[in-house]
Amino acid sequence: MRIDLLLDSRQFGGIEAHVGELAKALTAAGHKVTVIFICDYGPHPLKTTLAQQNLPFICLNGNAASVIKTLGARRPDALHTHGYKAGILGRLAAQLGGFGCCSSYHAGEPGRGRVALYNWVDRMTASTANQIIAVSQKIAAQLPPQTRVVNNFVDAQQTISQGLRIAYVGRLSEEKGPDRFIAAAKQLTTQQWHVYGEGPLRNTLEVSASHNVIFHGSQAMHDHWQHIGLVVMPSRFEGLPLAALEAMARGIPVLASAVGDLPRLIQHNSNGWLIHANTEAAIANTIACNVRQWCALTQQRRNHIQQQAKNTVQAHYSADAVIPQFIHCYQQAATQGARYA
Template sequence: MKPATLNSLPPCAALEHRLWLLIDSRVFGGIESHVLQLAQGLQQHQQSVVVVILRRYQSDTPLLQKLSETDVPFCILADAVPQRSLNQALLAALRHYQPHLVHAHGYKASLLSRLAVKRSGLPIRQFTTYHAGETPVGRVKLYDWCDRYTAFLSHHSFSVSIDIARKVPFHTTRLNNFVDTDKLTFKHGKQIAFVGRLSPEKGPERMITIATSLPDTMFDVYGDGVCYTDLVAQSPNNIRWHGHQTHMHTVWPNIGVLILCSRAEGLPLAALEAMAQGILVIASPVGELPTLIQHGVNGFLADSEQAFCDVLQHWQTLPQTKQQALRLAARESVLAHYSSSAVIPQLLTHYQKPI
């Protein structure tokens, strides 16, 4: 079959929107959460926005479900421009629909969009946000290097943490991650939980050590990943493994304390979502977490498994009034500095600047 010409592209009404958020998505992780929050925040600020997903890896991609549930316009690029490579498809779509701005998230979306925007010959702005706090391995390490060292080709770049910004050899603007606090109420339960991807950089095996050291305390783990099978096999009886959660909004009300024991982070949305709901966060001092969390004021920092145990035991001895004060301080921190109403206007000032 002959590739479609520019004038015969299958119609995709969503691509008529002027602001494209470009992403390559397989699972629903931190970048997907950020893009969803960003799209909703931009909609609330009357921006014409669409989430453009490079390709469909499976029929039931979690991000597609979330976008549909929240009425955020989206389009699968490979479906909208068939019979072409992703490079050709993106270039054809840019020339046909001529958006004002393409904001890429993740190395693949960034690399493809930089090249396509340059080749289009059109006055389209290309922005990139750097999210990854961990150091990748294998082939992804090469792609990540290329993404960082071609940052100068973007019209503007953002990073969600100082540590991530330091890895990019060109200027980036530090921009806080954020959540829509209007949809997060001050409500929490009693579970002590880990929420996140079960992969080495998240340090989920530390939950085994913590739970073993506190045998009379029950822990809950929400998430899936490459470490899942091994972790369950060596798990003590006081950990409940819940697997991947499609609808975390039904889970958060059960959680009272969130443990983030990562080895590397940017600024995890899980921490922001938890704190906005008054859930106490105990976290490793990595990425932007020491900026977000003031130890003993709106949460706690712990730099070892023993420190996590000590903080948990301390927390359990605090009077209810002190616990409530910490929870309220956590929510206020997010409202002031990490809500969509606080961050989106900052982003729009960059969107609206001329090339």
């Protein structure tokens, strides 16, 4: 099949990592895949990754008319949109051009201001897609009843990390809870705490952080996973975060808030740990307590948890497990789109 993956992206995050893995896996399965950036914002980690893997991509000028015109001329068998702008414009282009469209919904939080408005429009127009995909049950509940839940996935063929760093990996924004990570670090200053990511809270977090917190900024994480031993994910809102899967594929357990589909991924005290506290002080205390316990684990117990984390991803969140579901969605969308062409 000819499959176009459409997104609007200024920086690297979960959606971008997902699109990169999807392009690689679909290409390996024999499909012709092109990643389309709605606007060219300059150098971008996903562009670099695609170029290194000889995966084709094109950049448009950000104008809605150019998106509709370009997609109408390409007429892929299936267009797969990611994010609200790509969803709104991609579905319109598919209707006008008479080709199939799948829309994925990755985020569970509503956002604020203009973003909240765009998210609302994106959800209200979801039914114009031929196939609607959500990465968690909670997100699916906000969408039309025909929505399919398809797991995020990662390359599960990874070496188990031998690193020891305690890390936050993700966007520095309120819904992801990096302030909770910073608060917990103040309770355990004998350990260094590492922050990987960028976002609107970075300046505030740096000012409030204790001396034992190191900010690395936005990074291509494949160069850093080997140094990490535990990922802390204290989110207020989530779907199924790709960073959690990427960590666990490398045997790195995740200590996470029990939100979104994280409780479906993490079995407490088996392949990771869940945070059930419901006040900010209690959450910080729980994180600090669990980090202390993790640091005190015997090597045998740590090895067991690492292997359990890796096994979970291999069984349920690998390309082999998930890609056939995407291909089925594309086939359905292509048939439905052609029907109305």
